[in-house]
Amino acid sequence: MQAVITEQRAPAPAQPASFIQEVLRGVAQVDFMPNAVTGILFLAALAAAGWQYALYGLLGAVVATATAYAFAIDREIVSAGLRGFNGTLVSLGFAVFLGWDHLSTLLLAIGGSVTVVVVTSALATILGTWNIPTFTAPFCIIASVMTIAAPGFSRVWHAGPDLAALPRPATGATALSWDQLWHGFFANVGQIFFMPQWYVGLIFLAGIFVADRLAGAMACVGSATAIFVAWAMGSPTDGVSQGLMGYSSVLVAMALCGVFLLRSAWSFGFAVLGAAAATGLTAAMTAFFAPFGGHTFTWPFVLTALVFVAAVPATPRLRRT
Numbered sequence: 319m320q321a322v323i324t325e326q327r328a329p330a331p332a333q334p335a336s337f338i339q340e341v342l343r344g345v346a347q348v349d350f351m352p353n354a355v356t357g358i359l360f361l362a363a364l365a366a367a368g369w370q371y372a373l374y375g376l377l378g379a380v381v382a383t384a385t386a387y388a389f390a391i392d393r394e395i396v397s398a399g400l401r402g403f404n405g406t407l408v409s410l411g412f413a414v415f416l417g418w419d420h421l422s423t424l425l426l427a428i429g430g431s432v433t434v435v436v437v438t439s440a441l442a443t444i445l446g447t448w449n450i451p452t453f454t455a456p457f458c459i460i461a462s463v464m465t466i467a468a469p470g471f472s473r474v475w476h477a478g479p480d481l482a483a484l485p486r487p488a489t490g491a492t493a494l495s496w497d498q499l500w501h502g503f504f505a506n507v508g509q510i511f512f513m514p515q516w517y518v519g520l521i522f523l524a525g526i527f528v529a530d531r532l533a534g535a536m537a538c539v540g541s542a543t544a545i546f547v548a549w550a551m552g553s554p555t556d557g558v559s560q561g562l563m564g565y566s567s568v569l570v571a572m573a574l575c576g577v578f579l580l581r582s583a584w585s586f587g588f589a590v591l592g593a594a595a596a597t598g599l600t601a602a603m604t605a606f607f608a609p610f611g612g613h614t615f616t617w618p619f620v621l622t623a624l625v626f627v628a629a630v631p632a633t634p635r636l637r638r639t
Contacts, residue, residue: 336397337383344379344402348454348510349522349537349569350577351529352398359525360511364410366521367513370418371410374427375511378402378409381431389435404438405431407457407511407616414512415465415613417476426464426474434460449638451578453623454569454616462617466610494549498559505561506541506568510616514560526572532581533572536589540564540571543593553601566600566619567593573623577639584635588626596622 342357349360357379365372382405386396395401409427416423437456445452468475494502501516507526508519527534544564548557557563575581575589599618607614630636 337387340397340399341376341379341383341402343397343399344383345375345399345406346525346529347399347403348406349526350533350572351526352400353529356525356529357399359528360522363508363518363521363525364511364513367508367515367518368418371413371511371513374413374418375406375410377427378405378407378431381405381409381428382435385432385435389439391435391439401435401438404434404454404457404460407454408434408460410511411457411461411615412464415461416468416474420476422474430460430464448628450624450627453573453620455620455624458615458617458620461615462607462610462613465613469611494545494555494558498555499545502545502559502561502564503538503541505559506544506564507537507561509561509565510569514562519561530576533576536572536575537568539575539586539590540568540593543567543571543590544597547594547597551598551601562604563597563600566596566616566622569616569619570596570622570626573619574626578623578627579630580637580639582635582637585637588636592622592626595626 339354342354342361343352344357345360346353346356349356351357361372361376364375379399379402383396383399383402385405386401391401408430412423412427412430416426434456437459438452441452441455504516504519504523505514506519507522508515511518511522513519513522523534523537526537541564544567545558547567548563553563571589571593573579573589574592575585579585579588596618599622600614603614603617603621604612607617627638630638
């Protein structure tokens, strides 16, 4: 999910050791970290939630990375894990929302992880004109199409009756308890991978700190900003404590201070503003997708980051990495 790299050179044949590293970097790139050790920790976090999720996440990265090699995509791109992370999210998302214990889910996860590489290359060609990354837009497109379409296919949909509903006004308590506060802080990080458990989010956060301490600090800033904004605007505490309001804000804060923009006091403030905006947009996108099952995925992050990064050339105080 880092800066766009022009895809021109055909990659050299992959060696087993380098392929494994590239796959692990692909897992880690979900949180912008091209670090194999971080990828291992991320898989360990998924395994803490369920070994099935770790396998699906790994499967997506393997299939997407292998597909990138088959298509002769630039070796530098593949080596950095930039064609693996969307596959990880697609495969894992299918396991979470369609049920991991079905052959149809497994086949769709493989097919989706192949297709998302094509979608990524298409968006990279379009957005590369303005030097704007694809972020997780390829995953969001594939996952949204499948989850919206799934109830129409009896061999794909295993969740019973369609529970889609029109948006409703927020209800429930809005005063956060201490337990809800710190659970939500870590769950915001875990929900990037669809995992609401606080201890899973803690392992993910540790993986980010292993790769880059300042990136880990910005993940904390994004999580704290989301909790404050959600509380200030009266968001029900159940959603806040489960990380449903803050995961996109975590990604936005990291993206706008250190990943796509050079770190500075100005980019820090820009990142906090973006994280706050993403929190509000999360509520809007949740209402928008409610009639289709309510799966927001990382659309709030994608749209917020797209607007804020596009604004940088006209904002002299900020610099791209």
